Amino acid sequence: MSETSKIIDNKKLELNAKYNNAELIREGILAGIPDIFDGIIVNDTTQYPKGGEDGGVGKFKEIIKKSLDFWVENKRRGIWIEIPESHSILIPTLVENGFSFHHCQSNYILLTKWLPINNGEPNKLPQYTSHFIGCGGVVINDRNEILLITEKQRPDKWKIPGGANDPGEDICQTAVREVFEETGIRTEFVSILGFRQLHNYAFNRGDIYFICALKPLSSEINSDPSEIAQCKWAPVKEFTEIETPFPLQKSVSRLAYDYCFNGYKGMKASAVANSLRPGNSFVYHGSDTDFEDLKNN
Incomplete structure (x- = not known):
């Protein structure tokens, strides 16, 4: 010491x-x-x-x-x-x-x-949590098909599966869990393709939505009927052409196309030791540097 x-x-x-x-x-x-x-x-x-x-x-x-x-x-x-x-x-x-x-x-x-x-010193106490965290999974199989869903509330609006981050859960775990819960498809995290920040989302808080590339480990769909209206594998190009009122999903489709066909890799997750409490945290980055020596220090 x-x-x-x-x-x-x-x-x-x-x-x-x-x-x-x-x-x-x-x-x-x-x-x-x-x-x-x-x-x-x-x-x-x-x-x-x-x-x-x-x-x-x-x-x-x-x-x-x-x-x-x-x-x-x-x-x-x-x-x-x-x-x-x-x-x-x-x-x-x-x-x-x-x-x-x-x-x-x-x-x-x-x-x-x-x-x-x-x-006369202004209040410097930090405000409570300022953002919700959500994750969506871009799951593309070896036939260049992407996993898409529609929600029960909007049964004709196609989008990628995903949902809210649970307390204590890493971003790279959220997308994997949400995709499995909604579609029954098992996956593993590959990278973050991008994220969207939105202000005044709910309760006057913001929202950060991470778009995660996931590798499928299974292919048979078994969707959750309590949340999901439809679920399918669709050609990535078809997703880019779907008419949607959601600009976010349009941007997701373009990132998915770039990831599938143009070699875009996004940001991977590297585990590093957490200095505040036991266990690892993750640094998300696009570098080729090796972080292995920073784990469990």
Whole structure:
């Protein structure tokens, strides 16, 4: 370990001992995990009061006041507090103390407060996820036929199969899974031929759609009747000539033609070690460089 890494690790331990300990809780201050941006993440919900006639609200008001005083005194910046559904009665207290809603999941809501705002420094806390991720599979067999579907909602509009990325799933896995679920065709990832970014897609979020080249490992179609109206293998050239109201699918057909007939390869996926947590991540690129030595470091 380098001297710089040792210094960083020691600093991390020092901050954690100061802001995330049982003594703080006994003093009526919320313990939280210090982040690298001088913020505090409060996600240990066992320290929240509950019970009594007011459900713990009165006690929580005292705790929040003491916690904010402590964090301001120690020049903390962004505060993140996770409130589970079981303690939702505490949310108004946070709002009264200047916290804002950041995002909500099925079992919690996260609120934030930017402390340096009184000094005129603009709020630098990152917003919640800005994009949805979707993947479509360009599956072309050795007869230069491409796998196409129509959805039940639009049974006459031909397109490539695909769908949304699941949490924790790599892009190169999403297209393979979605193609199999929709068509029954097994495939393996080859490359990303391109991607489309769309703003204001849903819930005022954007959408990034990756167009993935996949190699078919089977040929017999067994489509999902709950989602798919029609599914077929069609000549790639036929796909480029299909009338469609979707400019995206027109662009996909041109990339598919270029991939099939003109030697276009797109961007392959190379696994590299993840520096933030165990396991690999993927770099997508068109280079011939070797990334093998960067795996599992």
